[in-house]
Amino acid sequence: MHTAGVTLQQVAQQAGVSLATASRVLHGSGSRTVGEELRRRVEAAAQELRYVSNAPAQALARATSDVVGLIVHDVADPYFGAIAAGAMRAAREQRLMVMIAATFREPGLELEYLRSLRAQRARAVILAGSGTADADATARLAEEIAGFEADGGRVVCVGERGPDLDTVVMANRGGGGLAARGLWDLGHRRIGVVSGPAELLTVRHRLDGARRALRSLGAPLAPDAVTVGDFTREGGRVAAVRLLRARPDLTAVLVLNDVMAAGALAGLRDDLGLAVPDRVSVVGFDDVPFAADLRPALSTVRLPLEAAGEAAVRLLLEPSGDEPRRVALAAELVLRDSTATTVG
Amino acid sequence: MHTAGVTLQQVAQQAGVSLATASRVLHGSGSRTVGEELRRRVEAAAQELRYVSNAPAQALARATSDVVGLIVHDVADPYFGAIAAGAMRAAREQRLMVMIAATFREPGLELEYLRSLRAQRARAVILAGSGTADADATARLAEEIAGFEADGGRVVCVGERGPDLDTVVMANRGGGGLAARGLWDLGHRRIGVVSGPAELLTVRHRLDGARRALRSLGAPLAPDAVTVGDFTREGGRVAAVRLLRARPDLTAVLVLNDVMAAGALAGLRDDLGLAVPDRVSVVGFDDVPFAADLRPALSTVRLPLEAAGEAAVRLLLEPSGDEPRRVALAAELVLRDSTATTVG
DNA sequence: AAAGCGAGGGAAAGCGCTTTCCACTCACCG
DNA sequence: CGGTGAGTGGAAAGCGCTTTCCCTCGCTTT
Structure with missing residues (x-):
């Protein structure tokens, strides 16, 4: 499986340059420039061979990835749908891929997915949805979060989870x-x-x-x-x-x-x-x-649900400081037809 | 970033075994067995060091991953929410991670995400949501799909996209x-x-x-x-x-x-x-x-939306045959209160 | 004119894992 | 008893990419 992929090596060969040069042209992180002529040749070769870079290999070499995880309780719930929509919109602007995991309200699954995202070396994860008052589950989650952060990942919560975490709190x-x-x-x-x-x-x-x-x-x-x-x-x-x-x-x-x-x-x-x-x-x-x-x-x-999703992604991009960051979003009462005055 | 991770190497060392043995114990694909004693030692070491495997490295070495992509038009739309919920439930049973991308109804984005998923070496992708009658966009998508499949990935559509694709068709x-x-x-x-x-x-x-x-x-x-x-x-x-x-x-x-x-x-x-x-x-x-x-x-x-999501994941797991596979799901008319008889 | 410098190019050392070989140890059999 | 083969363990060769380090080259400096 996935054996047929064109490699950077092949592109380099076809362009008559070294692997290093091809890498710099195609994924270069800015610090080094490549001459006009070679750059053109590499781009042409990539185009011609329909080169698609290998994200896992990049992630391995760079020790970081463009994936951010979003853990929700239920994708079909409009509450999470709105948060996810906001997050994905913001993620797109940052060229991040969003990986959504649904826990179906089982706290155990939340833990499992967090581990899995950690294994993926996701750059960050957003924990949407309420934390629980179960002290044991919370402690184990906190431990996993600490591990994730120790590995260099960012964690932000939408909704209160604990005082030390960066969170977008809604009113x-x-x-x-x-x-x-x-x-x-x-x-x-x-x-x-x-x-x-x-x-x-x-x-x-x-x-x-x-x-x-x-x-x-x-x-x-x-x-x-x-x-x-x-x-x-x-x-x-x-x-x-x-x-x-x-x-x-x-x-x-x-x-x-x-x-x-x-x-x-x-x-x-x-x-x-x-x-x-x-x-x-x-x-x-x-x-x-x-x-x-x-x-x-x-x-x-x-509640500004979409805005909360966007805020979470923005928070992710800021380096975590010594102080936990908090973004507070206000609520607003919308009176429609299910309420009326009463004489009672 | 992500430098602090514990590696398999360290686990092996701590357990006093070779890297190969540790790999076989922790991620072994069944074909080789490891003796009771060593197996125990490796597991203990992994536990103690809080080892978390590095998925990109695994993906690189194995040339395949556990990620399946799901491309929808809009996560906040209940239609896609239901499909996604079904897909995620089925994916969970197969221990697959679902990566959702939302195109916000821009066909260009669909293409872009498909490329990105291909770069991720996703094992498969589910294209949910209607295809379009725009011949040009369809052709370019078909090309990208072909590329994805050439790389060994599976593609399944929910909803009609073209006769050669494996699809879950709803009535x-x-x-x-x-x-x-x-x-x-x-x-x-x-x-x-x-x-x-x-x-x-x-x-x-x-x-x-x-x-x-x-x-x-x-x-x-x-x-x-x-x-x-x-x-x-x-x-x-x-x-x-x-x-x-x-x-x-x-x-x-x-x-x-x-x-x-x-x-x-x-x-x-x-x-x-x-x-x-x-x-x-x-x-x-x-x-x-x-x-x-x-x-x-x-x-x-x-329309059986959740079932469609599940069916798509199941289809993903079957190897693609020579004949494109199709799963047909029936519709049912539900009469509630917005319809009444008329005298004409 | 010698030295210094910046820019562009390439070789090669990894990143963390899987997997193929190869080596070794024991039954067990002819 | 050497031979056979199953059952285990380890060494090492990659997987495709990034990045460091070194080299060359063409200029500017003093």
Whole structure:
């Protein structure tokens, strides 16, 4: 396999120059120049032989590559899709190749892929998606990250993972507060939360932001006003139904991501027959592309997902300093049709 | 960069064995066995030194790698998200790494990424997303594909690209027919189509399937009943509005993908004030995850997207034969709430 | 005019790994 | 008992490229 490839050696021969010269013409890193005549000959030969350089060989000789890894939970999730799109756009400008790995939400896989990327001698990896509160998994990940960096690679996170890592942080706490206050301003006093798995840091922060805001507003979140579901559409549906059965007095619910919110909307309508927003207001989180197309159009906390992907790639290019770098991205509350004022 | 890595040599030394033996223990391809005692020592040493193999070096020595490329139009598009998810799941089982490249719908980029993957000595590449009818671009792509295969790589397409390529074909024609007949069976006689860019093969086939079905039903599609828009939500909205302004007598419209259909639904409602499905029925194409969450829930032609991604990876693993391989995947019409019977 | 210099070219030493040979050790058999 | 061959271990030749070091050459300096 892959035996038939044309080598630089052959190009050099055909051009009547040395291997070194051919290398300098075709992949030269600037420091050395090659005379006009020879340069022309080499380029012509490469063209003619349809030479394609051998990236692994280059990576070996240079001890670095143009590959950057992107580890996400799920490629089909619009949240990660948006981040990935931003990252790939930025990567393209830097002529980097992006290698995406999906963990399907298994922390073990995350570790495995990080190792694999390390084996690839990827120049950097972006860890997108929330870290978990599982101390053991976090420690092993930290160890692997340290190893990766020791090998000279860069690691940047999108979303909180730990204080020593370069990260693009999105305003999860801030967004949670924004949503809670937005609901409050609409007159809502009995607000519930449909949360995701508590071990996800993102979820914790969002919930925490909402909780604090509500407390400072003088209406602390009751324990039975929070319910947990899977971070999927179905999880959102089930949890929302459970929440409103337990607390039928709630007039508004904050759902901690849009995909779950889509499920919640369906559950409230189809399973419970509750009108949104007349009977209960719903606010989502993320503002994924389809949020505006749900009916009622979903009010949600917008996170600059694509920008986060781009920021991550930019961060990658800066050498890591002594201080961990942080880029903070703000959230914004987008009120659409799933929220209404209440007299209650 | 990447200088600090532990090498196999060091592991061998620490274990007191030769490089060859260490290689056989750690990456051995089965043909040779190593004695119990030495094997144990090597494994212990690797563990202790935290050895991580150098994939580029392996790729160089073996002349093959574990990377497979996946070229899509847009990672944020749920259509590709689903295909990618299927592919990654299958790849994982085979311990392959998937490298995703997004072309953002520029044919030139597709070529560039294919070259780049070839340079990486990727074991295979999956070309997802429709080919184009542009003969020049297709020819240059074919040439690059031939080069890739000459180097020993495999190429598999998802969606029609050319008769000589191994491909996973989805029933685009069949699906178009299904949708048309479905609408017909609901009593619709004046049916329009919101199409995507005509140079996309997928679009052509879908349109062609609908056209044929309608013709055989005795109600050929009038030229002014077809309108073209961008393959995006906004493109769908604009085109649908244009179509129904030009042909207000239409009682049903087939939109050639779900993302566009979401836009069409919005346009018909907000711009034109036309009730769906009472005044006009809408059928989409693909059945992306959010289709059921649109209101009215979108009737659509379901394509087995994840299965297609998986099938592509499986196809990759089979050696390419003399005959190009084809895997055909069926479409299915899913009737939800955006379609209704009409009295005609 | 001798020395110094910068620029362009090539030889060759790796980069870290796989794999082909070759060497050696033991049964085991004729 | 030499011969045979299976089972193991190691030496070493690459894989295709980058890069250091050295050499030559044509000029400018003093």
